[in-house]
Amino acid sequence: MSKKEQGIYYTPSVLAEYMASPLIYLNEQTVLDPAYGEGALLLAAEKIFKAKNLGNSIHLYGCDTKPINGLLNHLPEANLHKSDFFSYPVERKFHTILMNPPYVRHHIQNEKKINKYRATYDELKVLNNSSDLWALFLVKAVSHLKEDGSIGAILPWAFLQADYSQPLRRFLSENFGIIEVVALSDKYFDDADERIVIVWLKQFGRRSISINIAAPTSIRAKIEFSKISLDRWLADRVSYTAGYAPDLIISEYISKYGFTKFSDHADVKIGVVTGAVDYFILTKKEANEFGIPAHRLVPIITNSIEFPKYLINGNSDLRLLVALKRDDHFKFRDFIQLGISKEYNLRSHSVLRDPWYSVNLGKVPDAFFHYRISKIPYLVPNLNGVQCTNAFHRIYFKNLTSIERKWIYVSILSLPAQLSIELNSKTYGRGILKIEPKSLKNTIVLKKKDDKIIRPYNTIIKLLAENKKDEAMIFATQFVCNELGIDAALKNSSCNIVETLRKLRRPNRD
Numbered sequence: 001m002s003k004k005e006q007g008i009y010y011t012p013s014v015l016a017e018y019m020a021s022p023l024i025y026l027n028e029q030t031v032l033d034p035a036y037g038e039g040a041l042l043l044a045a046e047k048i049f050k051a052k053n054l055g056n057s058i059h060l061y062g063c064d065t066k067p068i069n070g071l072l073n074h075l076p077e078a079n080l081h082k083s084d085f086f087s088y089p090v091e092r093k094f095h096t097i098l099m100n101p102p103y104v105r106h107h108i109q110n111e112k113k114i115n116k117y118r119a120t121y122d123e124l125k126v127l128n129n130s131s132d133l134w135a136l137f138l139v140k141a142v143s144h145l146k147e148d149g150s151i152g153a154i155l156p157w158a159f160l161q162a163d164y165s166q167p168l169r170r171f172l173s174e175n176f177g178i179i180e181v182v183a184l185s186d187k188y189f190d191d192a193d194e195r196i197v198i199v200w201l202k203q204f205g206r207r208s209i210s211i212n213i214a215a216p217t218s219i220r221a222k223i224e225f226s227k228i229s230l231d232r233w234l235a236d237r238v239s240y241t242a243g244y245a246p247d248l249i250i251s252e253y254i255s256k257y258g259f260t261k262f263s264d265h266a267d268v269k270i271g272v273v274t275g276a277v278d279y280f281i282l283t284k285k286e287a288n289e290f291g292i293p294a295h296r297l298v299p300i301i302t303n304s305i306e307f308p309k310y311l312i313n314g315n316s317d318l319r320l321l322v323a324l325k326r327d328d329h330f331k332f333r334d335f336i337q338l339g340i341s342k343e344y345n346l347r348s349h350s351v352l353r354d355p356w357y358s359v360n361l362g363k364v365p366d367a368f369f370h371y372r373i374s375k376i377p378y379l380v381p382n383l384n385g386v387q388c389t390n391a392f393h394r395i396y397f398k399n400l401t402s403i404e405r406k407w408i409y410v411s412i413l414s415l416p417a418q419l420s421i422e423l424n425s426k427t428y429g430r431g432i433l434k435i436e437p438k439s440l441k442n443t444i445v446l447k448k449k450d451d452k453i454i455r456p457y458n459t460i461i462k463l464l465a466e467n468k469k470d471e472a473m474i475f476a477t478q479f480v481c482n483e484l485g486i487d488a489a490l491k492n493s494s495c496n497i498v499e500t501l502r503k504l505r506r507p508n509r510d
C-alpha cells in the first residue's frame, strides 16, 4: 500500500498547535497520540504547555506502527510504543488524546485485522462494518481517557456526512459534555485533497449538553461557534448553518405555508443501469453501422449538459441505448459478438441479466433529477418519452394533474426546496452535491391546483433551456414567496443558510 493509501500524512505544526491549544491547560497533564508518526501533535502540546507557563509536568505518550523517531528523543523511551494502537493496553488512561489518525478507507482495510479489533474491543460495536479506520481509532481512543478528559482530533469531512459517522456521532454525544467542531475548507496536507474537520471532545463521562460547530475561513480567523441541536447532530449530514436552526425553518414552510415532501407526490428510482455505457449507448451513426433498427433504440440522457438542449429540441440530439430482446441473438450478431469479444458479457451487471445483452429499461419516467451537481439541481420534464442513465434519478409522479406537476417543477427551484436539498445532501470531492434518493424524497415542494402556475412554469422552462439556472431559481423563489406571502425574515434566513452551505461546499469558487 502506498503512503497515501495507508493514510500517512504528518500534521503541519500550525495546524497541530491550533488543534492542541484549547486542550492544554492543566498543570499536570498526560497526553497520548495513538498514531504519532513524527510526533507533530505531541510536540505542539509540549510547546503550548511551555508557552502557557503551566510548569514542567507534562507527560507525552505515543503509539505508532511505523513511527519516525528523531524529534521525540528527549522523551523517556518507555513512553513511545512501536505497536498497533489496537494492541495498546486500554488500562493506560490519559487526560488528553490528540490524534490525526490514518484515514484508510474501509474497502482497502485488512479485513482480518479489523475483525480482530472488533472481536477484542466491545466498544467498536457502536460502528458499522463500512466504517473507515479513523472512526475505529476514535472509538478506541475514548477508552483511554480519564474521567473528564478530552480528545482533539483531525478528521476527514466524512465525520460530518458519511452514513457510518452517524452512530459515531451518537456515541460521542452520549459520552462527552461538550463537542466542538471546526469545519475547514483550506488544504493543509500536501497531496491530500481530503477536507478536514477539527473535533474537540471535552468532559468525558457526561452526556452532551453543548454541541457547537464553526466554519472559519481559515485557522487564522476567529472561531465563531453556533450551537446545533442534538437532532441536527444525529442527522444524516451535519452542516454549518451560520447560527440558524434550519429544521425549524423547514417546519415553518411545512406548517405555515403548505409545503409537503416530494415523496408524497412522486417515486424516485435510479436511472437505467447498463454496466457498460460505452458499449450499450451509441450515436445514431454507430447504431446504423450495426444495423440496429429504431425500434431497438431508446434515446437516453447521459449527461446534464444535455438537459437545456433537450428542453428545446426534444430527443433529436440524444445518444441511443441499444435495447435488445432475447432472440435478437440471431439478428444483431456483430453487435453482440463485439460485446463478447470485449468481455462486456462478463461484467457484474451483465451476468445478472438473462440474456446479458438485454438491458432492463423499466418504465419511461415523467421527469429527471440530478444525482450529482455542482450548482443548482432542478427537475427536468420528460417531454419526449426518453430514458436516462443512472447518473440521474427517474421520477414517476403519483397521479398528479398537469397543473399540479407544474407547481412541483417551479417550487423545487425555489429557495425552500433548495434549502432542504442543500441541507440533506452530501458534498462530494470539491464542491459536488450528491443528492441521494432519500434526500430528494425529503425535499419540500408545493403542490397546488391553481392554473396561474402555467406562465411561471413556461418562463422557468425557457430559462433552463437557456441554461440560466440562477435566474430560474430567483424567478421561482420570487413567484413562490409572493404567492404565499412568505415572511421576509424567514426568506432571509433561508437565503443566508443556502449561501453559507453553497460557499462551504464550493470554497474558492463563485
Ligand SMILES: C[S@@+](CC[C@H](N)C(=O)[O-])C[C@H]1O[C@@H](n2cnc3c(N)ncnc32)[C@H](O)[C@@H]1O
Residues within 6 Å of the ligand: 006, 007, 008, 009, 010, 011, 033, 034, 035, 036, 037, 038, 039, 040, 041, 063, 064, 065, 066, 067, 083, 084, 085, 086, 099, 100, 101, 102, 103
Ligand atoms: C496521518 S498520520 C499522522 C501522524 C501524526 N499523528 C501527525 O499528526 O503528524 C497516521 C499515522 O498512523 C500510523 N498508523 C497507521 N496504522 C496504525 C495502527 N494500526 N496503529 C498505530 N499507528 C498506526 C501511521 O504509521 C502514521 O504515522
